[in-house]
Amino acid sequence: MNKKIDVSVIITVSSKQSRNNVEALYNSYKTALEKSKLSYEFIYVTDAGLGDLLNSLQTLQQRNEDIKIVKLARWFGDATALNIGYDESSGRLILTLPAFQQVNVDEILRIVNSFVDTDMIIARRKRRKDNIFQRFQTRIFHYFVKVMLGMYYQDLGCRVRLFKREVLEHIHIYGDQIRFLPLLADKYGFRVKELEVEQYQSDSAHTVYSMAHYTERIVDLISIFFLIKFTKKPLRFFGFPGFIIFTIGSLLGLFLFYQRMFLDIALADRPIVLVSILLIVFGIQLFAIGLVAEIIIFTHSKDSEEYIVEKVIGGQRKEIEKVHMPPVEEEV
């Protein structure tokens, strides 16, 4: 592997994405990168069964274009594909590009040139081509992200992102979490910048997605919410609702007990008794789950040191840039 590569371009292609004009797109991306005067490599990570795509890529390869192709036996989502592409890459920077055009190609050059004093740049499309409804759903989604996570980004759907290699070294994303990479990077301490770019003329969001699409987004949002906010303190997350539900159940139970003992109201055929017990049981279950999660964090906290030491200076040693702390050795 050539160590001097500056930018590794990783393009993940699932079978769901439109992928016309692979060649034309490759050429235009390539022209943009040529202009930046940086050395680059292209890595395509593709789903199995994309015969037409593979054919056109192989045609390109035969023309001595520097392309690596990784064909996956099964598709596990774009984030997983990105990780696989990352393992194959050797660039100092990683540029992810979509397999369909989202931004004007010239803007890629601008993104590369503005990569100063930052760890990640994500493109934000000027929504000229979207209609009101499309803009509205984009807004809503990002508004939810803001409310739940306290981080405000305006275009997580845009795949054009340029970032330092270390970002993927530290952050493990999988499945469909690719749109949340900037959020995780931000949380981890990387500097993430948004750059406004021109939207490509035929790129626009679908007006109405399938029900499954919306459901997936909601599930993603919840999982990322949990990952960012509570991985380090699961009992705070589970314990609170658990405690509330348990308390409601217990109070209800006490009330029924009081009725039975002092007011002599029979309980035998009242479903409310079951409700009370159900709530108590559910509350305890939630709490127990939180506790198990807490045990997991406690015993595995050495594996998940989520911070980055930028440098250590002074002492007997010379200045060391970017020391990443190794985990502490276990002494027995």
Place this chain on the structure above:
Amino acid sequence: MDISIVIPVYNEEASVEPLYRQIVDALSPLDFKYEIILVDDGSSDNTFNNASEITRKDNRLKVVKLKRNYGQTIGLHSGFQVADGRIVVTMDGDLQNDPLDIETMVRKIDDGFDIVLGWRHNRKDSLISRKIPSKIANWLISRVTGIPVKDNGCAIRAYRGEVVKKFPMYSEMHRLMPVITALSGARFAQIKVMHHPRQFGKSKYGLSRIYKVLIDMVALKIIFSFFHLPLYGFGIFAIFFGVLSLGVFAVGIVNLILSPGQSLVTTMGSSILLASLSMFLVFMGLISEMVYKTGDIKIEKLLKRKK
């Protein structure tokens, strides 16, 4: 190296130089070899520059710069990783602690204690926003855990080196370090320390932490009580609910015999729910057992002394 002093600082540009002076003045007359580790927790002001200025003149100072502000726990943790001292002392970077107390604390550690905690008996902070909430928190913590720590919020502490290096630090654990270590059998001492009013900058810690500290503490207490035998811990509750379920079931049967024709829905329903909870807890216990086996922190080993 005898003593490592770990100090997380966040936007304390004005305090760095005086802090360094005070420590050097306090420790130089003593015959300890020491180092000062400043952890710059992602400050946005000149904290790092001021500190690195000092490192040019004095190689007893190390500065760890973190990428962004991660909070005190991680600040301390990253400092511990570069600490070489036999004894590790932590303190605040806002000049409210007095380095003159370090000597007494270090001597205590040499007397055989694992942890020596400071106790601000004469605290110089506002009554309503700082002192009263902290009193309540301390009282609750000692009630729940049974460990009578008088001042959980006091940052000046001394630890035997191995103790801090082995302990899991995540979330906001630093506050509970004394309690955690004591729960796992550490010997701790508490001494009165001096406390000065704030000179520079503003206080960065509010009082919204009580809920968090409490719930973390409940978790720790439970983990430490049953941790080495999770199945046993969950099992006790499983048996309790199992017996309860059988009891309710028996009541239902007795009712059926005494007054045939009465509805069995509530008794049988409750019995089934309780039985399912009992089973659930058994399985949770099994999962915890598995987690514990695969984990890399074992409570029994946390405080094993070197022989």
